[in-house]
Amino acid sequence: MATTADPVIGVLALQGDFREHVAALKAIGARSALVRRPDDLQSVDALIVPGGESTTMWKLATTAEMFEPVRKRIADGMPAFGTCAGMIMLADRITDAAAGQQTFGGLPITVRRNAFGRQTESFEEPIAFDGIGELAGVFIRAPWVESVEDGVEVLARVTSGPAIGRIVAVRQGNLLATSFHPELTADRRIHEFFVAMVHDRGSA
Amino acid sequence: MSVNETSSQAPELGTARVKRGMAEMLKGGVIMDVVTPDQARIAEDAGAVAVMALERVPADIRKDGGVARMSDPDMVDGIIEAVSIPVMAKARIGHFVEAQVLQALGVDYIDESEVLTPADETHHIDKWEFTVPFVCGATNLGEALRRIAEGAAMIRSKGEAGTGNVVEATRHMRQLRADIKRLTTLDSSELFLAAKNHQAPYELVKEVAGTGKLPVVLFTAGGIATPADAAMMMQLGAEGVFVGSGIFKSGDPEKRAKAIVEATTHYDDADLIAKVSRNLGEAIVGINLDTLPAEQRYASRGW
Numbered sequence: 001m002a003t004t005a006d007p008v009i010g011v012l013a014l015q016g017d018f019r020e021h022v023a024a025l026k027a028i029g030a031r032s033a034l035v036r037r038p039d040d041l042q043s044v045d046a047l048i049v050p051g052g053e054s055t056t057m058w059k060l061a062t063t064a065e066m067f068e069p070v071r072k073r074i075a076d077g078m079p080a081f082g083t084c085a086g087m088i089m090l091a092d093r094i095t096d097a098a099a100g101q102q103t104f105g106g107l108p109i110t111v112r113r114n115a116f117g118r119q120t121e122s123f124e125e126p127i128a129f130d131g132i133g134e135l136a137g138v139f140i141r142a143p144w145v146e147s148v149e150d151g152v153e154v155l156a157r158v159t160s161g162p163a164i165g166r167i168v169a170v171r172q173g174n175l176l177a178t179s180f181h182p183e184l185t186a187d188r189r190i191h192e193f194f195v196a197m198v199h200d201r202g203s204a
Numbered sequence: 205m206s207v208n209e210t211s212s213q214a215p216e217l218g219t220a221r222v223k224r225g226m227a228e229m230l231k232g233g234v235i236m237d238v239v240t241p242d243q244a245r246i247a248e249d250a251g252a253v254a255v256m257a258l259e260r261v262p263a264d265i266r267k268d269g270g271v272a273r274m275s276d277p278d279m280v281d282g283i284i285e286a287v288s289i290p291v292m293a294k295a296r297i298g299h300f301v302e303a304q305v306l307q308a309l310g311v312d313y314i315d316e317s318e319v320l321t322p323a324d325e326t327h328h329i330d331k332w333e334f335t336v337p338f339v340c341g342a343t344n345l346g347e348a349l350r351r352i353a354e355g356a357a358m359i360r361s362k363g364e365a366g367t368g369n370v371v372e373a374t375r376h377m378r379q380l381r382a383d384i385k386r387l388t389t390l391d392s393s394e395l396f397l398a399a400k401n402h403q404a405p406y407e408l409v410k411e412v413a414g415t416g417k418l419p420v421v422l423f424t425a426g427g428i429a430t431p432a433d434a435a436m437m438m439q440l441g442a443e444g445v446f447v448g449s450g451i452f453k454s455g456d457p458e459k460r461a462k463a464i465v466e467a468t469t470h471y472d473d474a475d476l477i478a479k480v481s482r483n484l485g486e487a488i489v490g491i492n493l494d495t496l497p498a499e500q501r502y503a504s505r506g507w
Contacts, residue, residue, distance in 0.1 A: 014469055015232040015253065017225075036470070051229045052253070053289055059251035060469050063462075084229070098248060098288045113288060119312035120335045122222040123215035139215075140225045141290065141312065161215040184225045 007198045010035040010044030012070070014060040016052020016085060020183040024191045038069045046079040046198040049086030051140070051181050054113065055098045057085060067102070074106040079174035079201050081194040087111060087177035088143050095146060107175050108149035115144040115179075116163055123161070127180065129169060130155040132189050137168065137180040144179055145170055174201055218335025223357035226313065226337055227421035230254055230290070230358075230444055234434065234465050235423070237261050237448040239279075241286035247451075250461035254290040254313070256446065257283040262319045262366025263449035263488065266500065272320045274302040280309050292339070297506050298324025300333075307336040313358070314338045316351075318505035319365045319448075328506065331355030341425065343376045343503055345383030345412070346402035350507075352420055353405045359418060361442070362503040363426015366449050368490030370433045372503055373426045377440040380422065387413040426503070429454070429487045431467030431480050438471035455485025 011021045013034035025032040025048075035041055047070065049057070061067040074080050074090070082090040089104050091111040116122070119141055127137035130153070137156075145167035148154065156169035156178070168179035176197060182190040233253025238244040244255045259275040260268065274295055284291050290312035295302035297316055302323070306314050316329050318341050331338040332355035341362035342348035348359045361380060363373030383402070387409065390398055395413055399406040411419055424437040425446035434445045445468050447461075454460045463480035470476045498504070 013232075017228040017231060019231075020228065052231070053229065053233060055248060055289060056233055056251045056253050056465070060465070063251075063466055064470075096288065118310045119222075119226055119290065119337065120307060120310060121217065122226065123217050124219050124222060125215040126213060138221055138225055140222050140229055158215075160213055181225060184221060184228065 006031050007045035008033050008043060009195065009198065010041065010047045012047060012049045012057070012061075012086075014064065014066070015056045016050040017181070017183060018048075018050045021048045021050050021083075021191075024183050024188055025195070028188045028192050028195065030191070030195045036064065038065055041066070041069050041073060046081075046194075046201070047073070048194070049080065049082040049089045049104070050183070051084035051086060054085040054088040054103075055101055057089060058102055067104070071104045074104050074175070077174055077201070079176075079194070079198045080104075080106065081176040083178050083181050083183060084140065084142055087145075087179055088113060090175055090177050091145075107152065107170065107172055107177060109152055109170055109177075110146040111143045112146045113143050114141050115146075115166070116142050125158065125160060127156045127168065128159060129190065132193060135182070135187050135189060136185050138184045139168075139180050142168075142179040144168055220357070223337035224420050226290075227339070227358035230423075231421060232469055233444050234461075234468050235292065235444070235446045236451055236461060237446075238283060238452070241282045243452055243457075244283045244286045244291075246458055247461060248287045248289050250458060251465040252289060252461065253444070254292055255283065255287060256315060256448075257291055257293045257311070258319075261449040261452060262502070263368070263453050264366075265319060266366045266491075274299070274306065274320070277305065277309055280306070280311060284310060294320055295329070296320040297322040298327050298329060300329045303329050303334060303336075303338075307334055311336065316340050316356075318362060318502045322505050328354050331357075339423070341503070341506060342380065344379045344402075345387070346404045347506070348380060348418060348422075349402065349404035349408045349412070352408060352418070356420065358421050358423065360423040360425040360446055363424065363428070364493060364496070365426045365502050366491075367427050367493065367496065368429040368450060368453070368488035369493055370427045370429065370436070371493055373424050373428060373433075373437060374440065376426075376503070377424055377437055377442060381441050384412055384416060384418070388416045428464075429490065430484075431463045431477050434464045435467045435471040435477050438468060444468065450488050453488040455487075460484050460487075
């Protein structure tokens with residue numbers, strides 16, 4: 001069970017499937033909190049940026065005066081984990097962005113939005129995740145990682161189909177990102193992996 | 205299997221999980237009706253999570269009368285080209301060929317919608333046949349579960365589209381919520397009768413009784429015109445909002461669209477809703493439901 005000594009994992013709750021991330025954290029006994037306002041950010045030790053629509057999240061983060069505070073916390077070393085739109089929000093650069101679209105950044109990678117195509121191309125596929133093993137990859141109008149700079153660990157690639165070999169999970173230091181949605185499955189190993197990263201923060 | 209290995213298993217397209225999951229990604233967001241690429245761009249700039257491409261907004265369909273059908277493919281293409289967010293489009297109830305066309309055009313979600321003139325008075329579309337996901341309207345739990353049994357991956361309360369009057373959306377959200385709450389109080393022997401009464405598959409009734417929620421995402425629609433309307437629907441349990449005529453039939457669509465997006469996210473923050481509700485210009489004029497004859501009510505289309 002979680003104790004007050006355990007870190008609080010915030011989940012950015014502006015838009016998207018943030019409740020599924022909270023449920024995943026609860027299932028593994030981690031402490032969690034919804035983050036919707038700058039005040040909420042101060043009481044968390046880490047942040048999950050959920051799946052959703054990245055342009056909407058960017059706009060809502062800006063109007064809620066959350067954009068700069070989140071960007072700064074990440075730059076200062078707060079652990080963060082992004083899924084799908086969350087991966088886009090953690091990337092330093094995006095291609096196929098909406099006009100003027102900005103990200104929190106932190107991961108020195110280039111991410112392509114809607115890279116696999118439209119919703120009719122959305123798919124499921126088993127993914128080999130480095131250090132975890134095989135798990136179900138649920139890809140929904142997903143981005144992929146077009147390129148990574150030195151020092152970024154590639155944790156998973158697409159294993160079949162037309163996008164074979166594309167990078168779909170990365171980590172650098174305290175930041176983790178996946179193109180797919182572990183929160184939509186009952187498999188909690190990636191959330192456990194992230195919570196372990198949060199416990200080890202600073203030493204990374 | 206290591207990170208660089210390949211698999212012989214092909215990617216599986218259009219699974220129930222990716223169809224329902226797409227709706228999960230829209231949660232907490234606003235989906236806006238648009239009839240031109242320019243309107244689509246205004247919606248995207250305002251923070252819409254998706255746009256609904258259609259030929260006429262419901263208020264104009266009411267005014268013009270006649271048969272309302274799927275949009276011209278050129279118009280759908282133009283909107284797909286104009287924005288990077290998901291694009292939905294409407295097919296007539298039961299018109300599976302309109303749905304096939306919309307899937308071929310690459311729309312991201314199909315709304316089998318009572319706002320258009322129904323093409324089949326007996327059957328809805330068999331939505332399992334498609335890789336594109338469907339959203340359908342419902343006025344109560346039985347109707348929602350019948351649509352889910354046919355393959356709908358998302359439900360919206362119907363409300364009464366094109367009226368600018370939230371009263372029917374309220375009625376349908378409260379009905380859905382009450383139906384679900386009641387199911388959770390029944391014991392297992394009572395669920396068979398509940399399934400019969402709701403005219404819905406027993407397995408789905410049992411699932412809802414166990415989880416206390418629909419197996420798919422529930423949005424609201426039909427008559428939402430103000431930020432406060434959107435926030436009320438969210439407080440009543442909607443997971444997101446469709447706004448049809450309410451935006452582009454108002455005095456200042458850009459400002460109203462942004463305000464409704466913010467009120468949907470911060471639906472429990474009255475100070476913020478007050479702030480975004482100021483000086484929005486004129487809202488859609490609206491129609492009182494007691495002056496709307498039964499044959500002009502869209503919510504009674506579909507069964």
